[in-house]
Amino acid sequence: MNATNATVDRSAIEADIKETLGLVPHFFTRIPTELLAPEWEIFKRIELGETLIPNKYKELIGVGLHAETKCHYCSLFHTEAAKLFGATDEEIQEAVHYAKASLGWSAYINGMQEDYDRFAAELAQIGDHLRSRAA
Structure with missing residues (x-):
């Protein structure tokens, strides 16, 4: 099964966002479901994560x-x-x-x-x- 056909569990991603930020900001709720997981991962890694x-x-x-x-x-x-x-x-x-x-x-x-x-x-x-x- 390729990534475009995979079932995305939006509620699990939003639960992670809420756990991390204390709420799901409105702008995240507007991201299409198929793009939410990669956008959240990039946000967590670049904006919140420890990098170089x-x-x-x-x-x-x-x-x-x-x-x-x-x-x-x-x-x-x-x-x-x-x-x-x-x-x-x-x-x-x-x-x-x-x-x-x-x-x-x-x-x-x-x-x-x-x-x-x-x-x-x-x-x-x-x-x-x-x-x-x-x-």
Whole structure:
């Protein structure tokens, strides 16, 4: 039996969501049954699970990222998740300032149509210089 023909026990998946989060958020109830299991597994693994990037830092990345996407839902989620994983208000503010600075440079460098190969070569030189100073 292939995965598309397998019977999906939606109630078991929703029970796992409720056990993990304390409730089944409405947005999960709208996911089609055949997609709920993989979406929940990805959410658990990436958003809640321990990965190579500590959860606090993943959420701070999310805060900065969604400051740019301007998604109110994602901004709220990642800000609250960052706090749950131990981020301070100061760290959250720094993540947003970092995103602002990085996006500003991106707009400038792309807008000025800097030569990419020259940029890459200069970046390599900077890296060599900084590594030599650290040694």
